Amino acid sequence: MAMIEKLRQALYRKETVILIAKCSIFYEGRASSKLSEGERIIIIKxxxxxxxxxxFGYEPVNYQPPGSIVTIEDDRGIIKLNILRPRIHEKMVIEIKELKHFYSSRLEDQAEFQMWGDEEDLKQAIILDPAGMLGEELQLVGSEFSLGSAGYADIVFRDINGNLVVVEVKKKTADVSAVYQLKRYVDKIRKEGGSNVSIRAILVAPRFTQSALVALKREGLEYREVSLQHARKILKQKRSLPSFFTS
Amino acid sequence: MAMIEKLRQALYRKETVILIAKCSIFYEGRASSKLSEGERIIIIKxxxxxxxxxxFGYEPVNYQPPGSIVTIEDDRGIIKLNILRPRIHEKMVIEIKELKHFYSSRLEDQAEFQMWGDEEDLKQAIILDPAGMLGEELQLVGSEFSLGSAGYADIVFRDINGNLVVVEVKKKTADVSAVYQLKRYVDKIRKEGGSNVSIRAILVAPRFTQSALVALKREGLEYREVSLQHARKILKQKRSLPSFFTS
DNA sequence: GCCTAGGTCCCGTTC
DNA sequence: GAACGGGGCCTAGGC
Incomplete structure (x- = not known):
């Protein structure tokens, strides 16, 4: 059977297709790109x-996200794949000069992907044990606290003296933009709450850039250095972790 | 020949390897993840x-970037791929329960990837024709203007009245963080240059979020709406574009 | 749809 | 190596 027919049938059956092909690629949409002839791996999900x-390299050289429309065209022996995203007027064209390898099948994969160690876990550890993570007793007011046009504060606490405490968490080195992100939240709360509300702000991260530290001082904001390992220990104590983490 | 031997030889010969396999995947490093059995595509470059x-999906579920060390292990019939990044103590383990498909070969791809339409092009259009893009005559002082700990200003001009004009360019919708990015640069220049230097700041983008506009007004910064098409037209006039864009 | 914010972001560039 | 900023970023969550 002609290769193009096999390809059409595979796509029709909604199989995953993998091609190894000498091809040229054109893209036009938010930007434009051109890649002349070379051997590449093409995955159609x-x-x-x-x-x-x-x-070579981690990143795909060209792509279209899920929901794209794939059509095939035979242009005098050259197979052309047209991949469209109509909504945003994006188009990728792959011209296949030589097909080195073809594979297609339906792949079964229902498994759940589990991850630990993102910012959310650090946030949870701080909420579950503010004293252990930040060194002081704090009462939870809210998390993912909506501030309208200013965005969302990671966590808002009230401290022992009745001050509001806005907390911004970063799972890796906090830079100056994190400082200003936090400052936006403080400014917004201060503006909404009036000048009679006393507000503190704490940037929490495992490390801080030098310029972040300078900006924190200049803006009158606090910071706490926390380790991810410590957060992990606290989460393990306060709630049972999935078995593969406790080994 | 045993599959594991073929795999070892392919890796030894530095070929690109593609496996379709029922496998489980474990990752431990900056974060930790676990993915139980399912059929997946594994690419080893x-x-x-x-x-x-x-x-399904655009993104790889697990990965390691270029430079990783791949070793193979036969654990009583189960092939284990160990992928290491020693420098940052990261490890990914793929346990292959069933190999559905194997492909390997050396791929030839020397082509140059060309792209147009990124922020750099918008910036070039503004530098080449400030009047056409921003509506006023401006004299270039510098681009990628280093501000030490404050980062880099995209472009710095001097206007007809002798004011410094700091320009920050966004190729898509500018949000509130872009406003503060620009403000950081202005504050830095103001601080370094002393209060006698008069400074303007302009945020340039095709669109602005509502909160960006509010922040711009509050901080006393200017903005200009520009279209990428207009930039393209100007670049086409001022310098000859590669042929494939002019068709 | 827009907007906000994170990501095992990756990547290039600069110091 | 650290830090800064872009990306056709993509993705998830909220409105």
Whole structure:
């Protein structure tokens, strides 16, 4: 059977398709790109995601996200893949000069992906044990606290003296933009709450850039250095972790 | 030949390897993750990049960037791929329960990837024709203007009245963080230059969020709405574009 | 749809 | 190596 027919049937059956092909690629949309002839890996997934990899590098050289529309065209022996995203007027065209390898099948993968160690876990540790993580007793007011046009504060506490405490958490080195992110929240709360409300702000991270420290001091904001390992220990104590983490 | 031997030889010869396999995946490093059995696409590139895709979605579910060290282990019939990044103590383990498909070869791809339409092009259009893009005559002082700990200003001009004009360019919707990015640069220059230097600041983008506009007004910064098409037209006039754009 | 914020972000560039 | 900023970022969550 002609290769193009096999390809059409695979796509029709919503299989995952993998091509190794000498091809050229054109993209036009938010930006424009051109990649002349070379051998690449082309993945077409059942949900319409198309990913093209060169033989080096982490990132795909060209792609379209899930929901794209893939059509095939035979232009005098050259197979053309047209991948469209109509809503945002984006188009990728892959011209296949030579197909080195073809694979297609339906892949079964229902497993759940579990992850630990993102910012959310650090946040949870702080909420569960403010004293252990930040060194003082704090009462939870809210998390993902909506501030309208100013965005969302990670956590808002009330301290032992009745001050509001706005907390911004970073899971890696906090830079100057994190300082200003926190300051936006403080300014907003101060503006909304009136000048009679006393507000503190704490930036929490495992490390801080020098300029972040300077900005914190200049803006009158506090900071706490926390370790992810410590957060992990606290989460382990306060709630039972999935078994594979406790080994 | 045993599959594991083929795999070892392919890696030894620095070929690109593609596996379709029923596998489980474990990752431990900056974060930790676990993915139980399912059918996935595993790409091992000649530069040590390893990318695992599920049959849906744009992003790889697990990965390691180029430079990783891949070793193979036979654990009583189960092939284990260990992918290490020693410098940052990261490890990914892929346990292959069933190999559905194997492909390997050296891929030839020397082509140059060309792209147009990123922020750099918008910046060039503004530098080449400030009057056309921003509506006033401006004299270039510098671009990628280093401000030490405050970062880099995209462009610095001097206007007809001798004021310094700091320009921050965004190729898509500018949000409130872009406003504060610009403000950081202005504050830094003001601080360094002394209060006798008069400084203006302009945020340039095709669109602005409402909160960005509010913040701009509050901070006393200017903004200009520009279209990427207009930038493209100006670049086309002022310098000859590569042929494939002019068609 | 827009907006906000995170990411095992990755990546290039600069110091 | 640290730090800064872009990305066709993508993705998730909220409105």
């Amino acid at each position: 059942e949900d319409g995601a198309v990913i093209v990899h060169r033989p | 000649e530069d040590g990049a390893v990318i695992v895709h599920r049959p």
